[in-house]
Structures are given as structure tokens and as C-alpha cells.
Amino acid sequence: MTRKVLVLGETRDGSLRNVSFEAIAAAKTVADGGEVIGVLIGENVSALGTELVQYGADRVVVVEGEKLKQYTSDGYAQALLAVIEKESPEGLVLGHTSQGKDLSPRIAAKLSSGLISDTTAVEVAGGNVVFTRPIYSGKAFEKKIVTDGLIFATVRPNNIAPLAKDESRSGEVASLSVEIKDLRAIIKEVVRKASEGVDLSEAKVVISGGRGVKSAEGFEPLKELANVLGGAVGASRGACDADYCDYSLQIGQTGKVVTPDLYIACGISGAIQHLAGMSNSKVIVAINKDPEANIFKVADYGIVGDLFEVVPLLTEEFKKLKVHS
Amino acid sequence: MNIYVLLKRTFDTEEKITISGGKINEDGAEFIINPYDEYAVEEAIQVRDSNGGEVTVISVGTEEAEKQLRTALAMGADKAVLINTEDDVENGDQFTTSKIIAEYLKDKEADLIIGGNVAIDGGSGQVGPRVAELLNIPYVTTITKLEIDGTNVTVTRDVEGDSEVIETSLPLLVTAQQGLNEPRYPSLPGIMKAKKKPLDELELDDLDLEEDDVEAKTKTIEIYLPPKKEAGKVLSGELNDQVKELVHLLHTEAKVV
Numbered sequence: 001m002t003r004k005v006l007v008l009g010e011t012r013d014g015s016l017r018n019v020s021f022e023a024i025a026a027a028k029t030v031a032d033g034g035e036v037i038g039v040l041i042g043e044n045v046s047a048l049g050t051e052l053v054q055y056g057a058d059r060v061v062v063v064e065g066e067k068l069k070q071y072t073s074d075g076y077a078q079a080l081l082a083v084i085e086k087e088s089p090e091g092l093v094l095g096h097t098s099q100g101k102d103l104s105p106r107i108a109a110k111l112s113s114g115l116i117s118d119t120t121a122v123e124v125a126g127g128n129v130v131f132t133r134p135i136y137s138g139k140a141f142e143k144k145i146v147t148d149g150l151i152f153a154t155v156r157p158n159n160i161a162p163l164a165k166d167e168s169r170s171g172e173v174a175s176l177s178v179e180i181k182d183l184r185a186i187i188k189e190v191v192r193k194a195s196e197g198v199d200l201s202e203a204k205v206v207i208s209g210g211r212g213v214k215s216a217e218g219f220e221p222l223k224e225l226a227n228v229l230g231g232a233v234g235a236s237r238g239a240c241d242a243d244y245c246d247y248s249l250q251i252g253q254t255g256k257v258v259t260p261d262l263y264i265a266c267g268i269s270g271a272i273q274h275l276a277g278m279s280n281s282k283v284i285v286a287i288n289k290d291p292e293a294n295i296f297k298v299a300d301y302g303i304v305g306d307l308f309e310v311v312p313l314l315t316e317e318f319k320k321l322k323v324h325s
Numbered sequence: 326m327n328i329y330v331l332l333k334r335t336f337d338t339e340e341k342i343t344i345s346g347g348k349i350n351e352d353g354a355e356f357i358i359n360p361y362d363e364y365a366v367e368e369a370i371q372v373r374d375s376n377g378g379e380v381t382v383i384s385v386g387t388e389e390a391e392k393q394l395r396t397a398l399a400m401g402a403d404k405a406v407l408i409n410t411e412d413d414v415e416n417g418d419q420f421t422t423s424k425i426i427a428e429y430l431k432d433k434e435a436d437l438i439i440g441g442n443v444a445i446d447g448g449s450g451q452v453g454p455r456v457a458e459l460l461n462i463p464y465v466t467t468i469t470k471l472e473i474d475g476t477n478v479t480v481t482r483d484v485e486g487d488s489e490v491i492e493t494s495l496p497l498l499v500t501a502q503q504g505l506n507e508p509r510y511p512s513l514p515g516i517m518k519a520k521k522k523p524l525d526e527l528e529l530d531d532l533d534l535e536e537d538d539v540e541a542k543t544k545t546i547e548i549y550l551p552p553k554k555e556a557g558k559v560l561s562g563e564l565n566d567q568v569k570e571l572v573h574l575l576h577t578e579a580k581v582v
């Protein structure tokens with residue numbers, strides 16, 4: 001059965017986020033040969049429409065307005081619901097980002113529909129669209145289907161491969177005018193703490209430091225390594241509690257959940273609450289002085305040693321590799 | 326102020342997960358208040374203490390959730406309500422839970438509703454915003470600070486590490502993020518008092534809901550454990566050589582760089 005599926009393209013600092021391309025790939029599976037329509041909401045965002053098409057959308061609907069300059073649940077919900085009303089889709093996919101998490105349940109409630117959040121895979125099996133999602137902080141997985149109404153899901157960044165960008169693809173980018181009424185919650189101020197460098201939840205490589213890093217300066221070698229690999233720096237709660245870094249870097253049950261291709265844990269013991277945020281990473285490397293540290297149990301590769309010796313050596317070695325390849 | 330807290334009983338974080346008969350095995354497991362809901366309870370108590378009013382904690386679940394509700398009462402909440410769905414709902418989802426909660430809250434004139442931003446078992450984070458939408462009130466998710474001045478509210482919200490300062494007004498629903506507060510432990514006198522505080526139990530019938538009204542829109546068809554990880558390779562030898570070997574392995578074997 002082919003389906004018409006909408007995908008919300010999420011922007012950050014004027015560009016589309018990777019997760020939106022991943023969401024298009026998921027939407028293609030849900031559509032099962034049907035039409036995939038990108039949706040863009042914001043101020044001056046229509047120029048990004050072409051990119052959604054190049055990543056697989058068949059056409060794009062844009063809702064623009066001054067009141068949509070920043071994400072608010074009231075503004076975006078009105079815009080997205082207007083597109084849904086116009087297009088009557090059978091499927092809807094958003095990224096499982098801060099924005100997607102905030103917006104999707106509201107849309108689902110408004111439409112009295114189901115919603116499968118934080119999915120990491122999607123397939124069509126036996127006529128059903130089957131989503132896979134981690135539960136119990138990644139200690140188990142479930143497969144889920146929608147039994148009634150709209151097939152609605154959010155996708156976790158970094159798990160579903162986007163389609164290759166095809167610059168020869170073309171599709172219509174049309175705008176829809178929506179009158180945005182009455183915003184009940186207004187953003188007064190945005191305090192940027194985490195946005196320098198690579199976004200942690202979307203990074204392909206994460207270099208994390210724990211209490212073993214010993215000080216704020218101790219994070220410097222980790223930052224250098226992250227730079228060389230084009231990755232982001234993360235931390236354990238131990239390191240955040242000790243004030244070595246900002247809480248925005250915390251990974252774990254009460255912090256961010258990351259699933260990069262490569263996660264390097266430096267001076268992190270591997271407490272269960274930390275594992276909750278990173279154990280589904282594709283490859284895990286542990287660097288720890290203590291050979292008994294729990295982190296080695298989940299690591300694919302481990303080096304027992306002092307991180308202040310190991311990390312700079314690693315940085316040098318990766319630099320050489322980058323030069324050669 | 327009329328404050329409501331949405332609370333879920335969840336598996337203790339430290340529990341090992343096993344599966345029996347296609348379901349998560351709950352035998353002998355420890356249960357706790359979902360950690361994010363604990364922040365919600367604490368915040369509700371603090372808001373009441375500075376603004377007056379009453380804190381009611383609601384949970385949708387089975388009789389077993391009484392224990393977590395009593396803990397919330399011992400922390401300082403005034404009343405608890407258990408909406409017991411054991412006989413009526415076999416496989417509910419977030420649609421089910423939010424519909425039940427909204428139906429309960431619709432005539433309660435809540436000024437402030439606080440929940441956790443996500444439950445650590447199911448991990449969907451849907452129920453809070455869904456309830457707000459059903460009640461047609463604004464919401465702010467993943468908050469780290471809440472300031473109330475009359476009906477004006479200033480909230481700080483965590484957005485993937487950045488913060489947004491948001492102005493809104495009561496009635497309002499918010500969901501708690503780590504950093505909002507430090508939940509207190511129930512004191513001994515608190516625990517004694519909690520035994521006498523009201524804990525009402527309701528069923529769907531009492532809310533004029535039929536099983537069909539809350540029937541799930543999604544279904545779990547399989548639950549499984551992640552494949553057991555092979556023991557990792559701990560390298561040995563000269564540190565320099567270990568580092569070289571690691572980079573080589575990441576490049577050629579794991580192919581991640």
C-alpha cells in the first residue's frame with residue numbers, strides 16, 4: 001500500500017539538520033512507493049526546500065511568517081496542522097530532537113493519533129510498517145506498529161541512514177499561507193551554551209571525559225582529539241558535578257542519549273546511568289587507568305592507561321591517518 | 326494554587342532487564358518513582374510552599390503504584406489519586422494514558438500541572454504535552470527553572486544543552502528536566518503523616534470512560550534484548566604500539582574513522 005507521508009525539515013542556524021534527511025529516508029520506507037512531502041516552517045526558509053528534494057522529498061510545502069522565526073509549540077503546531085489538513089497524509093515523520101519531542105505529542109493529541117517516539121529503524125513487514133525503538137534506556141528494544149490512523153513517528157538522530165544527495169532531483173517548493181494566532185508561550189531569550197562546534201546528539205564521533213579528567217583544563221586534550229576527528233565532546237555526570245564542564249555535555253540517563261559511530265570514554269568508570277546514554281553507540285573505546293572499570297565491559301576496544309598520556313598520542317596518530325587518507 | 330503532578334512507577338534504573346514470555350520480566354524487580362517525576366513532585370511542593378495551595382499526585386497504573394504515591398505523599402504532597410486500569414486496559418499506550426489523565430483533570434481547574442519530561446522505561450515523553458493539548462492549556466517541556474508571579478510564569482527550558490527563557494501564564498503544564506531541583510528524601514515524620522493522607526482510587530467507570538474510548542493506537546509486536554556484546558579487545562604492549570594498533574583497528578576493522 002503506498003502512502004503519502006509528510007516530513008518536517010528542522011533547521012538550526014539557517015541550515016537543515018542531518019536528522020531531517022534521515023527522517024526523509026524513514027518516510028520513504030513508510031510511503032512504500034508513495035509521495036514524500038517535506039515541510040518547512042520558519043522565517044525565510046524556502047531556499048532550503050531544494051535540499052529536502054535532493055535528499056529524497058518529492059515536493060516541499062513551506063509555511064513562513066514572522067511569528068515562526070523561532071520554534072514555539074503554539075506557532076509550529078498551527079503551521080504543521082494546517083499542512084496536515086491540506087495534504088491529508090497517511091504518515092508523518094519528525095526528528096526525535098528537542099523540537100520533535102516537544103511538538104510531536106501535541107500534534108498526535110490534536111489528531112487523536114498514535115505516535116511512536118524515538119525510533120531507530122523502520123521496515124515494512126507483512127503489510128505493516130514496523131518501527132524499532134530502544135526501551136529501558138537501551139537495555140531492551142521493542143518493535144511497534146500503528147494500529148489505527150496516521151502512521152506517526154519520530155526518528156532518533158544518527159540511526160537511519162539518509163539517502164545519498166542527488167543534485168539532479170527536482171520538485172516543487174510551494175508556500176502555504178497560515179495565519180498564526182495567539183502564541184501563549186513566548187521565548188524571551190536564548191542562552192547558547194552547547195552550540196559551539198559539532199552538535200552532540202548528531203555527532204558521528206563523541207569523545208567523552210569523566211571524573212578522571214580531573215579539571216576543566218583536563219578537557220583540552222579531549223577537545224583536540226574531537227577536533228581532529230570532527231567530533232563533539234561529551235561528559236559523564238561525574239565530570240559535570242565536579243564542575244569540569246557544563247551540564248549541557250552530560251551523557252546518560254539524565255543527560256543526552258547519543259549513538260555515534262565512535263564513542264571514546266576517557267576516565268569514565270561506566271556507571272549504569274552513564275551507559276544508558278551511550279551503550280547503543282556503534283563502536284565504543286574505553287581509556288581508563290583501572291583495568292577493572294565497568295566501562296571495559298561495554299567497550300569494543302580498551303586501553304588501560306593514563307588518559308593524559310593516551311589521548312595526545314591518539315590525536316597524533318589520527319592526524320597521521322588523516323594525512324594519509 | 327491547585328497543583329497536580331503526573332507520576333509513573335518505573336523499574337529501578339539499576340535493574341537488569343530480562344524477558345520472559347515476550348514481556349519484560351518484572352518478578353522481584355525494584356520499582357521507583359520515575360526519576361524525572363521525582364523532580365516534578367519536589368517542584369510542586371516548593372511552589373505550594375511559596376504560593377500556598379495543594380499538591381495532588383496522580384498515577385495511572387495498577388495497585389502497585391500506591392507505594393510510589395505514598396512516597397510522594399511522604400515527600401510532602403497533600404493528596405494522591407490512583408487511576409487503576411488493571412481490569413480495563415490491557416495494552417495501553419500514550420494515547421490511552423493521556424486521555425485518562427485529561428479526562429480526570431478536565432473539571433479540576435488545575436493552575437499548574439507538572440510531570441517528568443520522559444519516563445525511563447518506555448522513553449516516549451509524550452504524556453505531558455498530550456495532556457496539555459487535550460486540556461487546551463500551554464506547556465513547556467524539559468524545564469530547569471520555574472518562577473511564578475501571580476499568573477505570570479517565567480520558565481527556563483533546556484534545549485539540547487542551550488537554554489531558552491520563556492514567558493507564559495497559568496494555567497500551565499510543564500515537564501521537568503534534570504537540574505530543576507534536588508528532590509528531598511521523605512523524612513520519618515513525613516512517612517508517618519503520609520499514611521493518613523488521602524489516596525483515592527478510581528477506575529475508568531468513575532471517569533465515564535469506556536474501554537473503547539482509550540483503546541491504544543499503537544501496538545508492541547516484539548520485545549527483545551540487544552545482542553550480547555562480545556567481550557571487547559583490551560590492548561596490551563607498549564603504550565605507543567597500543568595507540569597505533571587502536572587507530573589501525575578503528576580504521577580497518579571497525580571502519581569508523
Ligand SMILES: Cc1cc2nc3c(=O)[nH]c(=O)nc-3n(C[C@H](O)[C@H](O)[C@H](O)COP(=O)(O)OP(=O)(O)OC[C@H]3O[C@@H](n4cnc5c(N)ncnc54)[C@H](O)[C@@H]3O)c2cc1C
Pocket residue numbers: 209210211212213235236237238239250251252253254255256266267268269270271272273274277287288289290293305306307308360
Ligand atoms: C538518578 C541518577 C542519574 C544519573 N544520571 C547520570 C547520567 O545521566 N550520566 C552519567 O554519566 N552519570 C549519571 N549518574 C551518575 C553515575 O551513577 C556515576 O556516578 C557517574 O557516571 C560517574 O562519573 P565518572 O565515571 O566520571 O566518575 P567515576 O565513577 O569517579 O570514575 C572515574 C574513572 O576515571 C578513571 N581515571 C581516573 N584518573 C584517570 C586517568 N588519569 N586516566 C584514565 N582514567 C582515569 C578511574 O579509574 C575511574 O574509573 C546518575 C546517578 C543517579 C543516581
